[in-house]
Amino acid sequence: MTSVPDILAKSASLNFAAELAALISSAALLRRDEPMARHTTLRVGGPADVYIEPASEADLAAVLKFCGAHKIKFFILGRGSNLLVRDAGFRGVVICLAQPMFSKIEINGERMIFGAGARLKHVAVEARRNGIAGMEFLEGIPGSVGGALRMNAGAMASATFDVVESVRVMDFAGEVREFVPNDMAVEYRSCATLKKYIALGAVLRGKPDSMVEIGQRMTAYSEKRWASQPAAPSAGCAFKNPPTIPAGRLIDEMGLKGTRVGGASVSQEHGNFIVNDGKATAQDVLDLIALLKAKVKAASGIELHTEVEIIGG
Numbered sequence: 001m002t003s004v005p006d007i008l009a010k011s012a013s014l015n016f017a018a019e020l021a022a023l024i025s026s027a028a029l030l031r032r033d034e035p036m037a038r039h040t041t042l043r044v045g046g047p048a049d050v051y052i053e054p055a056s057e058a059d060l061a062a063v064l065k066f067c068g069a070h071k072i073k074f075f076i077l078g079r080g081s082n083l084l085v086r087d088a089g090f091r092g093v094v095i096c097l098a099q100p101m102f103s104k105i106e107i108n109g110e111r112m113i114f115g116a117g118a119r120l121k122h123v124a125v126e127a128r129r130n131g132i133a134g135m136e137f138l139e140g141i142p143g144s145v146g147g148a149l150r151m152n153a154g155a156m157a158s159a160t161f162d163v164v165e166s167v168r169v170m171d172f173a174g175e176v177r178e179f180v181p182n183d184m185a186v187e188y189r190s191c192a193t194l195k196k197y198i199a200l201g202a203v204l205r206g207k208p209d210s211m212v213e214i215g216q217r218m219t220a221y222s223e224k225r226w227a228s229q230p231a232a233p234s235a236g237c238a239f240k241n242p243p244t245i246p247a248g249r250l251i252d253e254m255g256l257k258g259t260r261v262g263g264a265s266v267s268q269e270h271g272n273f274i275v276n277d278g279k280a281t282a283q284d285v286l287d288l289i290a291l292l293k294a295k296v297k298a299a300s301g302i303e304l305h306t307e308v309e310i311i312g313g
C-alpha cells in the first residue's frame with residue numbers, strides 16, 4: 001500500500017521536476033523515476049526521482065543552484081561502475097555528464113585535456129594513438145574521467161592522480177575554477193575534494209613513447225584483467241585492499257568464493273568481486289557485503305571497508 005508520506009514525496013518530486021525542466025535547455029535530458037539499475041554496471045538499484053543529463057555547463061549550474069535553493073539532494077553519476085544504489089532508489093536528482101559537451105578530448109603535445117564524461121577506454125586509446133605513455137592502466141576500467149578523478153581509480157599499480165596535471169571543477173553554486181593536485185585531498189581510491197566540487201574535466205600528462213610499446217602494455221594489462229576478473233555484472237572490487245593483504249586474496253584464502261545471498265555471489269574468478277547473476281537486488285549485495293565483513297573480521301580481525309560507493313534508500 002502506498003503511504004501518505006510516499007504520495008506527498010512523489011507529488012513534490014513531480015513538481016520540482018517540472019520546475020527544473022523549465023530551467024534547462026531543450027537539448028538536456030530529464031526523466032522522472034529513472035531506474036538506476038540501467039545506469040550501474042552491477043545492474044541493481046531503484047529509481048531516482050529525477051535523472052538529468054545537462055547539455056551545457058549553464059544547464060549544470062542551473063540544476064545545482066536549483067537543488068541548493070530547494071535543499072534537494074543530488075548525486076553526480078559517472079558510468080556507474082563503482083556504485084551500488086539501494087532498492088528504494090534515490091530521493092533527489094541524479095546528474096550524469098553523459099552528453100557530448102562533457103566528453104571532449106583535446107591533445108596538446110604530452111598534455112591531454114578530457115571532459116569528465118569521456119570514457120577511460122577512450123583516454124587510453126587516444127593516448128596510444130598520440131604516442132603518450134602513462135595512461136595504459138586506464139584501458140580496462142569501465143568508468144569515466146569524472147568518476148576516475150572522484151575515486152582516484154586505479155589498476156596495475158597506477159592511479160588516476162599519477163597522471164593528473166590539473167582539474168577543472170564547478171562548485172555547487174555553479175562557479176568554475178581550476179585545481180592542481182597539490183591543492184586537492186587525494187588518497188587511495190578517493191579524492192575528498194570532489195565531494196564538494198564537480199569535476200568538469202582534467203588535463204592529464206604522460207610521457208612520449210612508441211605506439212607499439214604502449215600498445216603492448218595495454219594488451220598485457222587487458223590479458224591480465226581478463227584472466228583474473230569476472231565478465232559478469234559487478235561494481236569492480238567491492239572492498240578496498242587492507243594494508244596487510246589484498247581483500248581478494250583474503251576472501252579467497254578463507255574459502256568464501258561462491259558465497260551467495262539471493263542473486264549476488266562472490267565471484268569464482270576473483271574474491272573481491274561480487275557478481276550479479278541477473279536476479280540480484282541491491283539488498284542481496286548489501287547483505288553479502290555485511291556477511292563477508294563479519295566472516296573476515298571474525299576469522300582474521302581485519303576490518304574490510306567498501307570501495308564501492310553506496311547511495312539511496
Ligand code: EPU
Pocket residue numbers: 154155156157228235236237238239240241246247248249250252269270271272307
Ligand atoms: N588473489 C587471490 N585470489 C583472488 C584474487 C586475488 O589469491 O581471488 C591474489 C592475486 O593472485 C594477487 C593478489 O591477490 O597476488 C592481488 O590480486 P590482483 O592482482 O587481482 O589485484 P587486487 O589488489 O585484487 C587491484 C585493484 C583492482 C585492479 C587490480 C589490477 C583494489 C581494491 N583493486 O585488485 O581495481 O583492477 O588491482 O591491477 O585496489 C577496482 O578498483 O574496482 C578494481 C577492480
